[in-house]
Amino acid sequence: MTFSLHDLAVPILGAPMAGGPSTPALAAAVSNAGGLGFLPAGYLSAEKFADTIAEARSLTTAAIGVNLFVPQPSAATAEGLQRYRELLAPLAEHYGAEVARPRPDDDGWEAKLDVLADTAPEVASFTFGCPSAEVLGRLRDRGVLTVVTVTNPDEAAVAVAAGADALAVQGPEAGGHRGTFDPVALPGDEPLDTLLAAVVAAHDLPVIAAGGLSTAADVRRVLDRGAVAAQAGTAFLLSDEAGTNTPYRAALTDGHFTETVVTRAFSGRYARGLANGFTARYDEVAPLGYPEVNQMTGPMRRAAVAAGDPNGTNLWAGTSWRHISGGRAGDIVAALARGVG
Ligand SMILES: Cc1cc2nc3c(=O)[nH]c(=O)nc-3n(C[C@H](O)[C@H](O)[C@H](O)COP(=O)(O)O)c2cc1C
Numbered sequence: 001m002t003f004s005l006h007d008l009a010v011p012i013l014g015a016p017m018a019g020g021p022s023t024p025a026l027a028a029a030v031s032n033a034g035g036l037g038f039l040p041a042g043y044l045s046a047e048k049f050a051d052t053i054a055e056a057r058s059l060t061t062a063a064i065g066v067n068l069f070v071p072q073p074s075a076a077t078a079e080g081l082q083r084y085r086e087l088l089a090p091l092a093e094h095y096g097a098e099v100a101r102p103r104p105d106d107d108g109w110e111a112k113l114d115v116l117a118d119t120a121p122e123v124a125s126f127t128f129g130c131p132s133a134e135v136l137g138r139l140r141d142r143g144v145l146t147v148v149t150v151t152n153p154d155e156a157a158v159a160v161a162a163g164a165d166a167l168a169v170q171g172p173e174a175g176g177h178r179g180t181f182d183p184v185a186l187p188g189d190e191p192l193d194t195l196l197a198a199v200v201a202a203h204d205l206p207v208i209a210a211g212g213l214s215t216a217a218d219v220r221r222v223l224d225r226g227a228v229a230a231q232a233g234t235a236f237l238l239s240d241e242a243g244t245n246t247p248y249r250a251a252l253t254d255g256h257f258t259e260t261v262v263t264r265a266f267s268g269r270y271a272r273g274l275a276n277g278f279t280a281r282y283d284e285v286a287p288l289g290y291p292e293v294n295q296m297t298g299p300m301r302r303a304a305v306a307a308g309d310p311n312g313t314n315l316w317a318g319t320s321w322r323h324i325s326g327g328r329a330g331d332i333v334a335a336l337a338r339g340v341g
Pocket of ligand 1: 210
């Protein structure tokens with residue numbers, strides 16, 4: 001029987017956070033606390049992704065969700081990438097790293113869909129676009145509940161027409177990449193509450209709310225506005241089970257980092273993170289072009305992390321990052337759910 005989001009003991013989803021923060025232990029801890037933990041497939045090989053599902057399964061008998069990046073045509077131009085390569089070169093040299101050569105990459109889309117069909121997780125969510133009706137139907141036939149991330153009412157209508165079982169409405173407050181279907185469009189700045197109200201009013205299917213939710217009052221607010229559950233990412237970044245790297249963890253509690261910005265500087269796609277030395281230097285000059293820009297900056301970002309330097313890497317965080325704290329993920333789930341009843 002297909003899983004229902006209404007069956008969750010606690011209406012809290014631990015957002016998929018690709019690139020390190022999400023771990024099987026984090027996903028399992030959220031699910032074991034009565035919420036729903038997510039395993040992101042982004043940036044992993046299909047084999048590694050399958051391994052993370054198996055590992056999470058060994059840590060929980062509760063439902064788990066997985067998350068895939070939907071491939072999109074890149075907005076990159078050869079000239080734009082070449083110019084950015086030249087601008088990145090001095091900082092790459094500072095970290096003793098190369099500006100990597102971009103290569104074609106659809107994040108292993110077909111192979112990861114095969115992993116989903118084989119392993120049939122209870123929930124599969126998607127970002128950066130809407131899978132075809134055929135893909136969604138194939139998963140539904142395997143008993144997988146499909147969720148499409150949307151950032152405006154038009155995307156919600158596309159996802160509903162394609163047959164999504166549920167929507168994750170991502171507001172501009174969210175940490176990490178915006179899930180906008182069109183990688184060139186400037187993401188909207190209508191607040192989550194407004195977007196949520198519009199999508200809930202227009203569609204009769206479960207709607208998950210995401211973006212800037214890090215307190216019980218935030219969760220209460222979106223449930224009152226018709227969300228079936230609240231999806232929180234940033235709230236778990238400092239949890240014991242998260243794989244958040246050391247300089248990133250330190251930056252989240254360092255008073256020198258005073259604001260978040262939406263930037264394409266790291267990956268060529270808009271994403272929200274703490275403003276740092278990298279965004280100050282490159283935010284205005286970076287081209288759009290995912291995944292090429294993401295690939296180009298990868299080695300220098302890794303070198304900066306290895307050097308313990310938070311100013312050379314992405315520090316994805318939502319607008320409510322100041323309210324977060326560490327501890328066990330299960331306790332964070334309980335704190336977010338306090339007052340839900
Ligand atoms: C570090 C980080 C990585 C993320 N990676 C993904 C991802 O792989 N897939 C996805 O759908 N969303 C990803 N997101 C976005 C979340 O799904 C969610 O929309 C966001 O965390 C909600 O906002 P909040 O961080 O303010 O709670 C990521 C967010 C963060 C902070």
